Amino acid sequence: xxxxxxxxxxxxxxxxxxxxxxxxxxxxxxxKPKIIILERASKGKAHLRGQNIDIRGVGVTIIRKLGLEDxxxxxxxxxxxxxxxxxxxxxxxxxxxxxxxxxxxxxxDIEILRGRLAELCWKxxxxxxxxxxxxxxxxxxxxxxxxxxxxxxxxxxxRVRFAKSGEEREFDLVVxxxxxxxxxxxxxxxxxxxxxxxxxxxxxxGFFSIPREEVDDKWRRWFHAPGRRGIxxxxxxxxxxxxxxxxxxxxxxSRFTQVATKENGGIEAQKALLEEYYKDAGWKCDRIIRGxxxxxxxxxxxxxxxxxxxxTKGRVVLLGDAGYCASPLSGMGTSxxxxxxxxxxxxxxxxxxSDEHADxxxxxxxxxxxxxxxxxxxxxxxxxxxxxxxxxxxxxxxxLRLFAWSLSHASIIFILxxxxxxxxxxxxxxxxxxxxxxxxxxPWKI
Numbered sequence: 001x002x003x004x005x006x007x008x009x010x011x012x013x014x015x016x017x018x019x020x021x022x023x024x025x026x027x028x029x030x031x032k033p034k035i036i037i038l039e040r041a042s043k044g045k046a047h048l049r050g051q052n053i054d055i056r057g058v059g060v061t062i063i064r065k066l067g068l069e070d071x072x073x074x075x076x077x078x079x080x081x082x083x084x085x086x087x088x089x090x091x092x093x094x095x096x097x098x099x100x101x102x103x104x105x106x107x108x109d110i111e112i113l114r115g116r117l118a119e120l121c122w123k124x125x126x127x128x129x130x131x132x133x134x135x136x137x138x139x140x141x142x143x144x145x146x147x148x149x150x151x152x153x154x155x156x157x158x159r160v161r162f163a164k165s166g167e168e169r170e171f172d173l174v175v176x177x178x179x180x181x182x183x184x185x186x187x188x189x190x191x192x193x194x195x196x197x198x199x200x201x202x203x204x205x206g207f208f209s210i211p212r213e214e215v216d217d218k219w220r221r222w223f224h225a226p227g228r229r230g231i232x233x234x235x236x237x238x239x240x241x242x243x244x245x246x247x248x249x250x251x252x253x254s255r256f257t258q259v260a261t262k263e264n265g266g267i268e269a270q271k272a273l274l275e276e277y278y279k280d281a282g283w284k285c286d287r288i289i290r291g292x293x294x295x296x297x298x299x300x301x302x303x304x305x306x307x308x309x310x311x312t313k314g315r316v317v318l319l320g321d322a323g324y325c326a327s328p329l330s331g332m333g334t335s336x337x338x339x340x341x342x343x344x345x346x347x348x349x350x351x352x353x354s355d356e357h358a359d360x361x362x363x364x365x366x367x368x369x370x371x372x373x374x375x376x377x378x379x380x381x382x383x384x385x386x387x388x389x390x391x392x393x394x395x396x397x398x399x400l401r402l403f404a405w406s407l408s409h410a411s412i413i414f415i416l417x418x419x420x421x422x423x424x425x426x427x428x429x430x431x432x433x434x435x436x437x438x439x440x441x442x443p444w445k446i
Contacts (some may be wrong), residue, residue, distance in 0.1 A: 001031070001354075001355060002356050003030070003031055003032060003033050003034055003138065004033040004034070004172045004351070004356075005033065005034045005036075005170070005171045005172050005173075006022070006034070006035050006036070006171060006174075006175065007035075007036050007038060007160065007169075007170065007171045007173070007174045007175070008034045008035065008036070008037045008038070008175045008176065008177055009038050009147075009148065009160075009175065009176050009177060009183075009184050010037075010038075010039065010176070010177035010178035010179065010322070011037045011115075011118070011122055011142065011176075011343075012118045012121075012177060012179065012318070012320070012337075012339040013037075013117055013118050013121050013334060013337045013338070014177040014319045014320030014321075014340065014341045015037055015175070015177035015178075015319070015320075015336075015341075015424075016037065016118070016121035016122045016124070016125040016245040016347050017062070017066070017121055017125075017177070017285060017337070017338055017341035018175060018177065018319060018341040019035050019129075019140050020121070020124060020125045020128045020129075020345055020441075021064055021066075021126050021341065021342055021345035021346070021436075021438055022035060022345050022348070022352075023035075023128045023129055023131075023132040023140065024065075024132075024438045024440075024441060025135060025345065025349050025436075025437075026436075026437040026438065026439070026440045027349060027352060027353055028136065028329075028347070029132060029133075029135040029136025029137040030136045030137070031352070031353060032132060032137040032138070032216055032352070033056045033138075033172075033352055034138045034141075035140045035141070036137075036140075036141045036142075036143060036171075036178065037125075037128065037140060037141070037142050037143070038143045038146060038147065038148070038162075039142070039143065039144045039145075040143070040145070040146070040147040040178070041086075042144055042145040043144040043145065046309075047115045047116070047119035048437075050113050050114030050116075050118070050149050050297075050412075051079055051114055051117035051207045051236045051243055051245060051328075052079065052111050052112070052221075052235075052243055053111070053112060053113075053114045053115070053117065053333065054107070054108035054110055054111050054112070054331065054334060055072065055108060055110040055112070055117075055334055055335060055338070056108050056110075056331070056332075056334075056335050056429070057335055057429040057430070057431060057432055058335050058338065058339045058429075058431035058432075059110075059334055059335035059338040059339070060110065061343075061433050062338040062339065062342050062433070063338070064440075065342075065440050065441065066121075066124060066128075066436065066441050067124070067440070067441035067442050067443045067444050068120060068121070068124050068352055068441075068444060069443070070443055070444065070445060070446055071120055071124070071444045071446060072110060072112060072117065072120060073110065075086065075112055075116050075117075075120065075237055075411070075446050076110055076111055076112050076237060077111045077112060077113065077218075077235045077236055077237050078102035078111075078218050078232065078234055078237075079097065079107050079111040079218055079219070079220055079234060080096060080097060080107070080217075080218045080219050080314060081095050081096035081097050081107045081366065081407040082094070082095045082107050082219070082220040082222060083087075083093060083218055083219045083221050083222065083270055084222050084224075084400075084401055084405075085112075085221050085222065085223050085283070086223070086283075086401070087223070087225075087281075087282035087283045089221075089283065089284075092401040092404065092405055093401060093404035093405040093407070094253055095107065095407070096401050097109050100385060103172070103251035107220060109446075111234075112237065113237055113243070115237060115423060116237055117334070118127075122142075124441075124444055126140070126142075126154060127142060127441075127444060128441055129176070129358075133175075136267065139178045139328045140264070143162075144161060145164070146162050146164045146165060146184065147162070147163050147164070147168065147183065148149070148160050148161065148163060148183065148184070148187070149161055149162075149163035149186045150168075150187075151174065151184065151188055151316065152157065152430070153213045153239065153314045153315050153316065155314065156357070157171065157172065157314075157315070158170065158171050158174045158314070171278050171315075172360070173315050173316075173348075173360055173388045174313065174315065174316045174317075174319070175316075175317050175318075175319050175344075176218040176316065176317070176318045176319065176322045176323070177318075177319040177320050177322055177341075178208060178322055179320075179321045179322055179325075180198070180301070180304065180306060180321045180322070180325040181301070182318065182321075182322035182323075184316065184318065184322060185197070185306075185318055185322055185323070188313050188316045189308075189313060193442055197305050197306055197307060197308055198302075198304045198305075198306060198429045199305045199306070200257075200302050200303075200304045201249075201303050201304060201329065201386050202249055202250060202251040202302075202306065203247050203248070203249045203302070203326060203329075203386055203390070204247065204248055204249075204250065204256040204257075204300070204301075204302050204303070205245060205246060205248075205300070205301065205302075205303055206245075206247075206271070206292060206298060206299070206300050207239040207243075207244070207245055207246075207271065207298070207299045207300070207301075208242070208243070208244050208275050208291070208292055208295040208298040208299065209236065209242065209243045209244065209291075209295060209297055210241060210242055210244060210287070210291025210292070210294075210295060211240070211241060211291065212235075212236070212240055212241050213242075213243050213287075214238060216233070216235065216242045216251075217235070218235050219235075220232055220235075221233045221234075221236045223283045223284070224237070224390070224391060224397045224400065224401075225278075225281040225282065225283075225285075225397075226391070226392065226393055226394055226396075226397065227277070227392065228245055228248060228249035228250060228387070228390035228391065228392055229248050229249075229277060229278065229281060229390065230246075230389065230390050231245065231246045231247075231278075231283070231284075231285070231288065232242065232244070232245040232290070233284065241418070242394075244288055244291070244292070245328070246274055246278065246288065246292070247303065247390070248274070248277050249386055249387065250388075255273055256273065256302070257302065257416075259273055260300065260302060261299070261303065267300070270298070270300040271292055271298065271300075273295060274289075274292065274300075275292070275293075276387060290361035303327050303328060303329065304325065304327060305324075305325055305326060305327050305379055306321065306322070306323060306324055306325040307324070307326065307379070308323060309325070309367055310368055311323035311324065311367070311371070312364040312365075312368055317344070317364055317367065319337075319340055319341060319344060320333075320336070320337040320340060320341070321333065321337070323372075324336070324378075324379065326375075326378045326379045327381075329385060329386065329389070330378055330379060330380075330381065332378040332379075335431070336374070336375070336378045336444075339374060339431050339433075340371055340374075342433065342436075343367065343370060343371060343434070344367050344435030345436070345438070346434060346438070347363045347364075347367050347370075348363050349362070349364045349436065349437075350362075350363060351363045374431055377430070377431075411421075425429045
């Protein structure tokens with residue numbers, strides 16, 4: 001029996017983790033699937049710095065299974081907590097990282113740059129693949145710098161075309177793990193309907209890094225300005241740069257959606273619009289604007305959630321942000337990617353071991369069914385959360401600072417919110433990790 005062939009689109013956290021667990025599955029090496037991971041970015045640019053993200057609850061369990069915990073903890077930003085500051089950089093509220101595991105605080109004890117984590121997941125998948133190859137498995141094949149421009153399926157196979165090489169190939173399964181703006185989702189589910197699947201939170205943000213200055217430390221500084229504007233300035237993992245999350249909540253200025261496309265000015269127009277909104281905001285905004293204009297890793301997008309009735313269509317399945325982006329506001333994106341990759345790999349094992357003409361539908365239906373309540377919890381935001389974190393007026397900002405101050409002096413509120421409502425990052429503690437019989441990978445030592 002020929003082994004199954006699987007194409008994973010996206011060499012990020014979810015795609016590499018899925019491939020890793022498929023190689024760690026309790027299946028003889030010769031029967032393990034032939035896996036290709038396709039990444040649109042070139043090898044040198046695939047895992048750039050990116051923004052600060054965290055790993056919580058279920059995510060920590062899974063990185064231990066992958067043997068990745070030591071490497072990840074050695075690569076964290078070391079963020080000590082979050083400070084809410086005003087235009088004079090005066091601290092109104094302070095929340096330190098919770099390291100004893102009593103509750104999930106705004107800063108996790110594992111804060112890491114997205115690009116660094118994606119790189120570690122990719123390199124660890126190579127390590128896992130090499131070990132599986134020694135036991136008869138086909139090693140994972142990585143293709144960088146190409147993408148798909150055609151996906152077609154007939155019930156038995158998925159036929160794809162690689163845009164740059166022009167090569168056409170067939171696979172038993174295609175997994176779209178290519179992010180919130182997933183090209184896989186648009187090609188298979190239809191680009192026209194994508195505007196209904198992407199649920200905008202009316203928040204528009206620039207993500208980038210700027211050179212670190214001596215005044216920057218290991219604390220996240222969060223500044224608010226009237227007009228629903230806010231900036232987070234955070235440490236990196238090398239002590240060389242500071243990362244910026246600069247956002248505006250606005251449902252009236254249509255330029256925020258217009259500049260998201262290349263046809264409307266692209267990056268230059270995006271930077272110009274953010275500069276227009278922040279040039280009079282005070283605090284460190286002049287420095288941040290200068291850094292934004294010079295940075296080489298600027299990214300702009302609408303902060304949105306992806307909501308779909310099904311994440312599978314025939315032999316194509318969506319994974320992570322491509323199917324159910326929870327948005328940065330949830331604090332759940334990374335842990336959700338780890339949990340979903342682990343679960344999908346586990347549910348696919350029965351199909352992988354079956355004969356070559358077996359239908360994958362049953363496994364994918366279980367994936368849809370079992371991930372649905374997990375995704376629902378992960379995407380749940382507190383009532384009015386978006387507007388509350390971006391007040392319109394000075395009075396609103398004053399009230400937010402007072403509320404944040406009260407939370408910083410009453411950690412029990414975090415515990416009660418998490419346990420009563422399963423809300424926000426606390427939800428990562430309640431995602432189950434089934435026993436699929438995967439081999440636990442040996443720790444990747446530093």
